[in-house]
Amino acid sequence: MSALRLQSVSKRYGGIVALDRVSIDIDGPGIYGLIGPNGAGKTTLFDVIAGAVRPDSGQVIIEGVAVTGQASHQIARLGITRTFQECRILLEESCLDNLRFAAQPKGLLAVLSQTLSRSGAHHRRVRDQALDLLRRVNLHDYADAPAAQLSFGQRRLLEIVCSFIVPSRVMLLDEPAAGVNPALLEVLADFIRSMFREQPRIFLLVEHNMEFVMSLAQDIIVMHQGTVLERGTPKQVQASERVLEAYLG
Ligand SMILES: Nc1ncnc2c1ncn2[C@@H]1O[C@H](COP(=O)(O)OP(=O)(O)OP(=O)(O)O)[C@@H](O)[C@H]1O
Ligand SMILES: [Mg+2]
Structure with missing residues (x-):
């Protein structure tokens, strides 16, 4: 199959x-x-x-x-x-927040049911995973910087690592x-x-x-x-x- x-x-x-x-x-x-x-x-x-x-x-x-x-x-x-072919990151948000956003479940019901049950441990896990992904593409120094500060190529890398957080x-x-x-x-x-x-x-x-x-x-x-x-x-x-x-x- x-x-x-x-x-x-x-x-x-x-x-x-x-x-x-x-x-x-x-x-x-x-x-x-x-x-x-x-x-x-x-x-x-x-x-x-x-x-x-x-x-x-x-x-x-x-x-x-x-x-x-x-x-x-x-x-x-x-x-x-x-x-996506065109870059879709949130330029005003930090690199870390872009990854946090990408980690959120999509669809209204999923958001409502899962947001309520998310624990502190879950948020720490997402943060650790996000930092690890940023490190892998040499963007860890920019974790708290707005994505707008990145070069075009770095924005592309950020977008790509965002898709790997789920x-x-x-x-x-x-x-x-x-x-x-x-x-x-x-x-x-x-x-x-x-x-x-x-x-x-x-x-x-x-x-x-x-x-x-x-x-x-x-x-x-x-x-x-x-x-x-x-x-x-x-x-x-x-x-x-x-x-x-x-x-x-
Ligand atoms: N939403 C749309 N409305 C009208 N035509 C569309 C739409 N999306 C794609 N097309 C047309 O369908 C064909 C295939 O487009 P597609 O974007 O899938 O090609 P592609 O192989 O990804 O090209 P590229 O390498 O330029 O990105 C093209 O002729 C394109 O103009
Ligand atoms: Mg295309």
């Missing part, structure tokens, strides 16, 4: 076919790359998996259970976590390396590798930075015009005529 299965998923926006019968099987833990030219449908695929967008047809199946059409907070509770089974990362300078890219790559090593799970990594994604992922899925064009090792994908044509387009 696949851990994550997309079965003939389609999504249109008016006349645009964003996803055209996409089927992908991911068997188990691993770092998987999802690449393709602009407009290929990568973010739409994440939107569908995470429950932000309902597909017109097809199924999203997690560990054998169809979750298609469930609300995003319900899917999040199954351990499907995502980061336990996950599937981590969807949408262009984590975009706009991140080479020194921080290495920090980011090491962070992703170490989080995978410590808790192997499915990482699906959308990236335009080929060097970055090829160095992290052993299995690369290439999308083009809403379809899966190719899948293989970095070597196989790099040697594919079809992939080259799609990029030269």
